[in-house]
Amino acid sequence: MFNINSLEQQDNQDKLWDKVINYFRKRSLWMLHYCTGCGAMELPPVMTSRWDMERFGIGPMATPRQADILLITGYSSVRTMKRIIRTYEQMPEPKWVLAFGSCTVNGGMYWDSYNVINNLGEYIPVDITIAGCMPRPEAILDSMLKLMDMIQAGEAKAFRKYKENYAYYKANQDRLFMERGPVLESAALRYVHEETEGGEA
Amino acid sequence: MNFNSYSLTKIAKEDKDTTYDLFFGPNHPGMHGNFGYVLDMVGTEINSVRPNAGQLHRGFEKLMEQRGWVQNLTLVPRICVMDPDPNEVAYCMSVERIMGVEIPERAKYLRTITLEMSRLTAYLLAIGGFGGTLGHYTPTHWSTADRDLIMDMFEWLTGGRVYHIYNIPGGVRSDAPEGFFDKLLEVMDALEARLPDYDSILFENPIVHKRLKGLGYVSKEDARKTGLSGPNLRASGNAYDVRKDVPYAAYPYLDFEIITQEGGDALTRALQIRLEYEQTINLIRQAVKKIPEGDVRLNLGLLGNLKVQAGEAYEKVESSKGEFGYYIVSDGGTKPYRVSVRGPSLPAGFLWAQKHLPTMKIDDVAAWMGSLSICPPDFDK
Amino acid sequence: MVDKMLMMILIPLITAFLTTIILKQHKVVWTLFLAVSGYLSYTLFTMYGAWDLTWSIELGYKIFDSNLVLSLANNPLGWFFAFFASVTTMLIAMFSIAFNDDKHDSKTAPIWLILIFANIGIFFAQDWLMFFGMWEMMSMSSYFMIAHGKEIPAKAAKFYLSLSLVGTSTLLLGIISVARLSQTFDINASIDSLINLFATDYNKAILYIGLFAVTFFIKSAVFPFYMWPSKAYAESPDDFTPFLSTVMSKYGIYGIVLFILPILQNADIPALGQINEPAYILAVLGAITSVLGTILAIFETDMKKLFAYSSVANIGYIVMGLSTLSIIGIQGALFHSINHMVIKSAIFLSLAAVIYRTGEREMHKLGGLAYRMPLTFMVYLLGIISAAGIPPLNGFASKWLIIQALMSQNMLFVVIAMIFASTGAFMYLFRVLASVFLGQLPDKYKHIKEAPLLMAIPMTIIMLLMLAIGVLPGIIMKPVNAVLIGMGYDVQEASWTTVHSAFSNSDLNVTNIFYIFMAGAAIALVFYLFSAKSVKVTQDDNYTAGELPSDWGTTPERFNFSYGFYQPFKEMFNPMMDLISFDRWMAAFGKIVERISNGLSVLYTKSEGAILMLYIGVAILIIGGWII
Amino acid sequence: MNRITVETLLQDLASRGLNGEKISEQQIKVFASKDNFVNHLHYLQTIGFEHLANINGVDYIAENEFEVVYQVYSYEHKIHIVFKVRIPREKPVILTVVTLWEQAQFYEQEVHEFYGIYFEGNKDLSHLFLENWNDLPPLRKDFNTEEFSEKLFGSKRHGGGK
């Protein structure tokens, strides 16, 4: 009855059934909030009494297996990126990614940092990016509602982009995580302390 | 097998197959922030711990060397998102110390008020955190909603909800809007009225006492030696408060006592937060009452081109988590030569993790972290 | 034609001698063993109902004015135990052919055959001489089985032997005293005379019964003798452990049903509430046994030791059922004896298959074997479902009967102990499932294969047997009722599907539960089938809070929580553990004796427990002989 | 112990061969040589300076020197000392103070990670924060983070720095 493939062959399938399923999907969005950076700070107000996102059936979940949306709340360092990718790949489909704050678009104020990736979209597909540093609770809630509309209209399909263009994403990811030599040439100057290397070991 | 004479952790050293790795964080509901411990477990007991830091490392200190003196103000508060204002103030104070200027009295009071408001938000989050780590979500919902009252005040005062960038070298950005102080007092009344609710649901809850009592004990001497600060230090019986010891802003003019408690366990630290919460409300009321008229900032010329003469200074500020210190070296240029940040969480997050966790069960890790108010960004930088 | 009865006990004996000649040909030897047990099962099957079948021989001596006679007779009670023991043995034998290959051959077939010979003898013995001889034979041969020529097992076996010696000495004392009383060695006559003794000298009668009870308690590991199985079971050959647990633990039960129960039932004994005093003590002992067995099993790390304690707990249930002295209780106890045979053979055989493939007994070193050995896993799973007493499998009905009987007798605190034990059973049963069959599969077991066909067949048969008995309890209940009729109870022919209860509106149609279960399964399956398809991922693709386990040197072995599974729970019991823990008990006891016999300390430093027990056995004989 | 003032402290330290300067009423800076600074820190610890707030490095590339700065504070005297030790840039080795303060372990690890300074006697100088890092220690002045970011993350491509 429920068939995941129906999403992929949507054009030549019965539209009504998808609409029904999409209704249930949009009304029950479970999110995994990966607290990558400071953007996570405005989530508690959205989740709790003042804005109360549970009204729309949105709730926090503990693990990627249970979640529908992955929230990347703020900048992500290289080290975090690795964990984000693992988390993203562990989520079952359909899954959506919400990126918070300017840092996820172009690095924001950390654009020239040696440890912060600049554009999240190069490494995993992002459905909605919320601008601002940090995005206000209203903006977060608005993006959720926007995502709901997109789901209902069948437009939120970035996760399929990831499958189709896996080589592209994988190449970008590998650039960060594969064993690599120094990025800058000057690294050859690095001092090696003989005594600690040889003597004490 | 003899059941009592030796513990599981000892068995683990003899039999390698008994232990296993458990990843507590970064993406774990019980973890405060983007940080992790890799726990070597035997049974449900922790055998040893490897801190897994660096997920939040942005190279703040490097970035600050590349930006102007005032540009850096955008970066500074982002070191601790829960309690951002102490960072702004500490940075500004360091710069002012090197420049050798004294800010106007009214600015001092406004700084004090923002600092204390920021502390209140952090304490409300900590109350929520205690609830969350113990599986008690009611206080979490309440306190987060209450926190929003102060956030709104901040928004009115500074234009920003979370990051305010209100304090600048030479004072504060602008004077408080009309009616702000009256409304602030109202908010304080409302927050004080909520305290009995928090008492009954959290601080006097028998199960909370059962869970936290004796957890993560820090003795008086150990707390001093290992660099703990803030409520953690005071909950172990040490009367140290930067506001009193190295007075800054308007604190010398305000009347308050350092609150200390003997005990040193998680429960004492929780109650410490509750006591200081009351004190903070009191301080804000005093500051609002005593605030003088006058300028709110010095004229330092065009701030974008600010130059600071060569020199260095270490200035610290008491935040909700402890002592935030900024060591700034200036070579007389338009950019700092070196900014080094001292965050309060490192001793707890690394050293005390390795001391405390290996006797603990997995049940208590989150509550322990919450009680020591470990905030990973301030050591990850 | 040679007498059927005689044939039955002689064939194992003859084969035993035969097999010693060709001991090296393990395939032939174990096939012979299977043939013998098959023959026994078949013969016993044909003997059902032929209760007049007897065999006896006069020895020509006279004691107490009567001829000494060795006699065997077919009787419902003996048949009941003997038949199901033989069937179980047959299934184990089939398993053994595959198990005892070049690498694992324990070369114990001849001793095992002697054990079977003794087994039949005990169950059909009509007089104390036969009974005692066979009992002794059984004790000795089982000692050699457990030791099976290896060093570590020999220690455990020594302990077992010394305890058995204590048992046989008390049994001998008991027999002598009862025989003096009744002036004959006939078992039934001695029951009658003991019943009469209760009317005249209560204390003496209790003492006599106590002597027998100690023997039976030791064999069945009832409290305070609950500790030997964990050693003996763990060290015995892996294919023999099922026999040890299923058949041999029932000797004591058989003894109690045969001898003690009729006395308690018919003698004039002061009552304590609805039930008489000795029976109440029996119930309390049963309760303690099951609770202790459960708690000790929960904390055990060695899977064979764990199930040794589990057997102890189950014996506790049976003793509790017997102690009610009511029809329902005895029905439940006898039913549970057989269920325990079936369940434990399923469990121990599947564990033997695991050990056969991996060579590992410590649970925390195993894991994930369900993905490599699905059949073994299914056998074990059904085994624990019935062991936990969950309908629709067989363990349920018998536990239900026992609980009903205890409740109807108002033995409230014993019922609570029973519930504690059977809920606690979940904990240890599941623990083995999680540790051995589920969880992460260690790298070194990546290429493990399913158990060989000859092992798979008996396991499958047992699996079906569990389901069959579970759905149609009449398979066992009919013989059970025959036993009860033989014992003089007024019961009707058992129904195939329903078991009866002492309460109003509480008769239980077990087959109906099966239907309900199936209905539930059908509905659950509908939900399952009508949902979106799933994707299979590898075992190491797990939630690790975002970390890559390989970054931290985490292998599947290091990602498996099974050691200290119930650690927080265990800590609650730490003070109590000091009291009941076997080693502490032994050490404390040993210390006392050490003080008494300082000069001989060298003798028992090596296996102090064994020697100690030997002393006690000798002492009992001396002191007992002097008193009586 | 009586509370001492900044002036008396400076005199005391001068008598032990340590140059110092007053920054404020509650703060001084002290210059120590790399040979015996641990003894001085130990002395300071015994007279009440028991709070090690931070250890940080400074890269004086023009003078070809590193500076390791120990931030020490006394709860009794309420004085903060900025304790500075200079070491040559070519051979950045300095003694560890883990024996004095346990938390120094992690501060030293951090300084090692960001400056490449070796702490003699510190058993574990593994990276705390950076993973897969093969470049210069990032907080050195000759490490160009903008170029690094451009090469690895393509920061200009995404409109950074405008």
Next chain:
Amino acid sequence: MMTVFNIILYSLFAILVGLIFLGIGRKVAARVHLRYGPPFYQSIIDVIKLMSRESITHNFVMDLGMVMALTGLIGTMLYIPIAGHIAFESNTNIIVIMYLMAIGHLGMAMAVSASGNPYANIGVSRALTMMLGYEVPFFTVMLGLIIYNQSSSVMVINLAQAGSIWNWNIWQMPIGFIAAEMALQAMMGEKPFDAMIAPAEIASGPMVELSGRYLGLGFLTKAVGVFVETALIVNFFFGGGTSVITFVIKQLEVFLIAVIFDNIFPRYKIEQAVKFLWIFPMGLAVIQLILLAI
């Protein structure tokens, strides 16, 4: 044929009522939190969404276990009289009900253990320990009821309370009722006895690896579980019900009491929980038992 129809009808009814209860529970919890809360039918939406999602399995045991879990609970449900009606002609024996429920626990435990995640295993170990904690006092209360009514049939106990409101067992054995309520709190896994879920400690424990249909089946199991557990209490202490509607309303009351307690306590550690259960509910149950025996 009628039986088949009945079984389907009863199962769907229990699932629906259970899910709506869960939704109402969330709504009430939200009101305690000073929130608006989700719509009362939110749980139904959640389950349908989960069923329509891709799910991730590690091996066949996971599938087997989750189906077994729902099987056990639906089987139990079919065995319980609802306002005197019963889907399947049987004697509604209490012990059968307790044991049938265990299939659900076993299946769930097996499914989550099969994922091999230590967090899941810790959760399972806690759940089973908790089970030993609450089953013993709960059964002791049941024992009192059985002795009192001289029958182990739920139907008989139910009918014995018919007539006046004062015949309800809650008045006959109030101490036992309190004990049963405490044990029920643990049975439903509500705080302070939710150590087996504990997101902040073990990342939601058993549910850690469940996704899509498995989590959906888990929710259905939970829903039927809530239905069964509240139905038991209503049958035992509130005299069942004259009609299905009053029965369901009584069930809702029992459930809401649990939800309110859920929201005013943090969670016990597992050993603290078991100790509590063995001291307070067990003590009360034993006192009740002694009172009945005298």
